[in-house]
Amino acid sequence: MNKHATCKISRLSERESGVALVAVLAMLMSVSLLVLSMVIYSHLANYGVRNDAEILRSRYVAEGAMNRVIWLVAADNYVYNTTDLVNFDYSEYEEDEERFLPDGRLRELDYYGVTVKYRIENGMGGISIDSNIDTALTQLTRVRAVDEEDMSEALTIFKNRYRDYIDTDDNVNVDGMEHEDYEELDEYTQLPRNENIYYREELWFIPDGIKFFPPDRNxxxxxxxxxxxxxxRRSKPxxxxxxxxxxxxxxxLSHEDAMETLRVIREFKNAPAGEIPILGEELDPLLLANLRNYYTIANSGCYRITIEKASAGNTPSVRMDATLFDPGIETDAEFSIPFYDWLIY
Known part of the structure; x- marks a missing residue:
């Protein structure tokens, strides 16, 4: 074999070795990526399981804490029977004598080692639509309907659509909506109900419902x-x-009076224990007198209890809402509490 043939074979072997090395490196990289993806997936699955477990645990804690707060509120009513929250002086009670009043303040409760955060509010703090929704709409838009022509027209349209939603026939009111109209929005819809609504949130099923009845921060x-x-039972919010x-x-209210009222309410709710102001002393007397014409600031005997957080540290938690009347503490063994709301979200 001559010298040139030997060199050609040597170069060919080097090329084949290089190709084999590239193939091996590519395979190693693929295996590494596969292992890395499996590790990442394992961590994500572990995080998901842990997150679900924390959520489930917080649900049990929230339900137990909710029941405890219900009976603490009932006991507070039984012992003190406080009705006037305008002139209530928190400083008259020692720090170790906690009161459970519907004032919307964020409170804490130790539930078997877990710090639970919750609020107690007036369970009838809104406007009733049990008898007539027209009254509620008028109350909520009385100023806007006068100032804005478009609002007045939209209000009339919404009332007609609401009547179509609850009536039992298929006759469409002026600018109203029946099943075929709702199908244009969602072909799988079963709307309208064609009877009285069961849940207040159904108002949002009607177009522009959220415009007249906006949600709260939750x-x-x-x-x-x-x-x-x-x-x-109570006509004032x-x-x-x-x-x-x-x-x-x-x-x-004017913009200035509304902002001043919100400032006083915010400072009242956020004030630390021992420094809670008396509402009646913080509001201007004329402003307070005007507010009393439209609102209540009293203990109505109906409560909405919200569990804001029922887990330790920064772990995830459910929220829970319950609305009920004071069950009292002297009841028979077969007594059950009727709830108007019991929501977990």
Whole structure:
């Protein structure tokens, strides 16, 4: 074999070795990526399982804490029977004598080693639509409907669509909506109900419903009372739950008076224990007198209890809402509490 043939064979072997090395490196990289993806997937699955476990645990804690708070509220009513929250002086009670009043303040409860955060509010703090939704719409838009022609027209359209939603026939009111109209929005819809609504959130199923009945910071329709509570039990919304829209539209406050009212409410709710102001002393007397014409600031005997957090540290937690009347503490063994809301979200 001559010298040139030997060199050609040597170069050919080097090329084949290089190709084999590239193939091996590519295979190693593929295997490494596969192992890395499996490790990442394992961590994600572990995180998901741990997250689900924490959520489930917080649900048990929230339910137990909810039951405890219900009976603490009932006991507070039984012992003190406090009705006036305007002139209530928290400083008259020692730090170790906690009161459970519907003031919307964020409280804490030790539930078997878990610090649970919760609020107690007036369970009938919104407007009732049990008897007539027209009254509620008028109250919520009385200023806007006068100032804005488009709002007045939209209000009339919404009322007609609401009537179509609850009536039992298929006749369409002027600018109203029946099943075929809802099908154009969603072909699988079963709307309208064609009878009285069961849940207040159904108002959002009607186009423009969220425009007239906006949600609160938690996405709940708390400006409307739960259905079935009765429209004649209390006609005024709760001042401590009033927002800017309600203050300026329902009670026709100026921007300045509305902002001042919200400031006083915010400072009242956020004040640390031992420094809680008396509401009646913080509000201007004339402003307070005007607010009393439209709102209640009293213990109605109906409560919405919200468990804001029921887990330790930064772990995830459910939230829980319950609305009920004071069950009392002297009941027979077969007594059960009727709830108007019991939500976990």
């Amino acid at each position: 996405g709940r329709l708390t400006m409307i009372n739960p259905l079935g509570m009765g429209g004649n 709760d001042l401590l739950q009033a927002g800017y829209s309600l203050l300026t539209n329902y009670s026709n």
